[in-house]
Amino acid sequence: MDLAFLLPWVLGTAALSAVFGMAGGMVLLLVLTSRLPLADAMVLHGALQLVSNGSRMLISARHVRLDIVKRFALAAVTAALACAGLVLLWPAFRSALIDVRVVLIATGVIACAEPLLGSTRLRIPQADTKLGALTSGAVVSALHLTAGATGPLLDVFFVDSALDRHANVATKAAVQSIGHTLKIGYFALLAALGLAGTQGAVLELSSGPAFMLLALATVAGTWLGRQALDRLTDTGFRRGTRALVCTIGIVSLARGFLAS
Numbered sequence: 150m151d152l153a154f155l156l157p158w159v160l161g162t163a164a165l166s167a168v169f170g171m172a173g174g175m176v177l178l179l180v181l182t183s184r185l186p187l188a189d190a191m192v193l194h195g196a197l198q199l200v201s202n203g204s205r206m207l208i209s210a211r212h213v214r215l216d217i218v219k220r221f222a223l224a225a226v227t228a229a230l231a232c233a234g235l236v237l238l239w240p241a242f243r244s245a246l247i248d249v250r251v252v253l254i255a256t257g258v259i260a261c262a263e264p265l266l267g268s269t270r271l272r273i274p275q276a277d278t279k280l281g282a283l284t285s286g287a288v289v290s291a292l293h294l295t296a297g298a299t300g301p302l303l304d305v306f307f308v309d310s311a312l313d314r315h316a317n318v319a320t321k322a323a324v325q326s327i328g329h330t331l332k333i334g335y336f337a338l339l340a341a342l343g344l345a346g347t348q349g350a351v352l353e354l355s356s357g358p359a360f361m362l363l364a365l366a367t368v369a370g371t372w373l374g375r376q377a378l379d380r381l382t383d384t385g386f387r388r389g390t391r392a393l394v395c396t397i398g399i400v401s402l403a404r405g406f407l408a409s
Contacts, residue, residue, distance in 0.1 A: 152359055155180075160366040160373075163201045166300075167318070167374020168381070169390045174198050174300055174325075175256060175397045179404065182252065188340045191252075195333035196360070200367045202322040202329065208375055209319035214312070217282045221324040224286030229331040232294050236339070251295065253405030259292065260301045260398025275310040276320070282306075286324070293328040294335050300325070301394045314386045318378065 158180050166173030177197065181190035206213060274281035285306035289299050303325065307317050381389070 152362065156362060156366050159197055159363050160370040163204075163367045163370025164374035164377070165370075165393075166201055166322075167205055167371045168377045169318075169386070169393060172300055172390070172393050172397060173201065173370075175260065175394075175401065178252075178256065179397075179401060183404075187252065188336050191336040192333055192340070195329040195336070197363060197367060199326055199329040199333070200364045201371060202326040204368045204371045205322040205375070206319060206326060208371060209315060209322070212315040212319035213323050214277065214316060214320045217276050217320050218323045218327075220279060220282035221276070221286035221289075222327050224283045225290035225324075225327050225331060228287040228290040229294065229335065232291055233335060233338070237342075250405050253401050255292065255295050257398045257400075257402030257405055259299060260394045260401060262301075262398075273305050273309075276306040276324075277310040277312055281310075289324075290328055290331060293332050299328065301398070304390060304394070308387060308390070314378065314381065314383050317386075 158177060162173035162177040162180075164173070165176065174194070178190070178194050181194050184190075185193065274284050276282050276285050285303060289303050289306075292302060293299050300321075303321055307321060310317070312320065378386075
């Protein structure tokens with residue numbers, strides 16, 4: 150993939166995520182899966198999103214809710230190990246997951262369902278409760294390995310919580326960092342075992358100078374997005390999040406169903 154093509158996307162999507170705590174990762178995944186084999190796209194996406202979320206978490210470290218992060222991590226690691234075991238032992242399950250159409254459709258469904266799932270009528274447990282943190286860790290981690298970008302689903306567990314916009318974005322960045330780390334390990338393992346096709350694009354773009362440029366673009370985008378977040382109200386933040394996510398979901402579904 151052309152580095153000059155990728156750099157502005159990385160910058161823009163990092164800024165988008167810094168404003169809304171998600172969405173940027175979904176856009177970046179759509180771009181990467183249009184140019185790379187699934188395993189390459191997932192590993193590179195995970196690495197870039199880890200830089201994006203990690204820098205966002207560090208910039209807003211004082212707002213991170215560590216109690217939520219610890220509970221989420223416990224459930225996430227457990228769910229990821231269960232999924233890895235199923236993929237290694239059940240070929241039919243494996244072939245369904247390592248399919249770019251499944252990734253695109255799953256991402257689209259998650260995004261389009263967010264307004265419904267986020268309805269208080271459904272009483273989704275929020276991440277600032279023990280049940281909500283554990284549930285989100287298990288569910289989001291399992292789907293992270295299928296959809297790749299699960300920001301809208303994660304937001305369901307945060308949108309009606311008592312967290313303000315800064316704690317919301319910072320804590321989501323922390324737990325998303327866990328999810329992307331697990332995703333990198335998962336797809337790297339599949340590629341190493343010959344269970345997922347790769348063209349080596351990750352190695353090329355992960356070389357020192359190339360990845361340093363991408364990482365710098367990610368950090369710069371995160372900083373720019375943080376400036377915009379400071380100017381948003383909590384009400385504008387929630388409204389903008391849902392409108393943006395629905396739009397991305399429709400595009401992802403269309404690509405998934407039209408993919409050959």
